[in-house]
Amino acid sequence: MTAKSSDDEFTPRQSAVLECALELLVAGGEKALTTAGVARAASCSKESLYKWFGDRDGLLAAMIAYQASKVRAFSDDGGTMDAARFRAHLVDFAHDLLQVLAGDVSLALNRLAIGQASRDGNRLARLLIERGRRRIDSRACALLEAGMRRGLIRYEDRDEAYHTLYGLIVRDLHVRMLLGEEAARRPVQFAGQAERAVERFLALFAAREEERAGGI
Numbered sequence: 001m002t003a004k005s006s007d008d009e010f011t012p013r014q015s016a017v018l019e020c021a022l023e024l025l026v027a028g029g030e031k032a033l034t035t036a037g038v039a040r041a042a043s044c045s046k047e048s049l050y051k052w053f054g055d056r057d058g059l060l061a062a063m064i065a066y067q068a069s070k071v072r073a074f075s076d077d078g079g080t081m082d083a084a085r086f087r088a089h090l091v092d093f094a095h096d097l098l099q100v101l102a103g104d105v106s107l108a109l110n111r112l113a114i115g116q117a118s119r120d121g122n123r124l125a126r127l128l129i130e131r132g133r134r135r136i137d138s139r140a141c142a143l144l145e146a147g148m149r150r151g152l153i154r155y156e157d158r159d160e161a162y163h164t165l166y167g168l169i170v171r172d173l174h175v176r177m178l179l180g181e182e183a184a185r186r187p188v189q190f191a192g193q194a195e196r197a198v199e200r201f202l203a204l205f206a207a208r209e210e211e212r213a214g215g216i
Helices: 012-028 035-042 046-053 056-068 083-102 104-115 123-149 158-170 173-178 187-205
Strands: none
Touching (some): 012 046, 012 056, 035 046, 035 056, 056 104, 083 123, 083 173, 123 158
């Protein structure tokens, strides 16, 4: 598993600036997210911000993509992968997803988007879907496809299989987090939840031994 996909790569300096921007967002909401404020907090020039991210919407899109990149991507190099390694990749994905969803940043972004749901053309919600959720989804689907190619899992519909995996991982935890239930955000429980979710997913989709013989 690698930390980021190729289209989400940021330099260390850009990453530090995005972290500052995310901290501002958590502390003060979307109104606190101004180019002047970010430049001041990150000790950089507004010219650098425009060069790296474009306008304010571009900065917001980069922040969401940066946050989504914390769910590590799977890169299929065509090498061998047995059932144990595939399972470990699934557990890594599940654990990363829970940690990101439970973080102050993701909760702040989602609460803001929900608060703007009645607005026409909810920009933040659109960015969260396009730059956040869809990128996470595509990374997980790449892992499922790799498992399918190697004969480790079997499914008729990849998206349905992925939605099953996502549901087993997240359950009702994200709703409870958004509603402020601190017990749902305890990191100590995430490892066990990730393991249980993957175990249940593989109970539904793991290929039988005779089917694995045809894998790569």
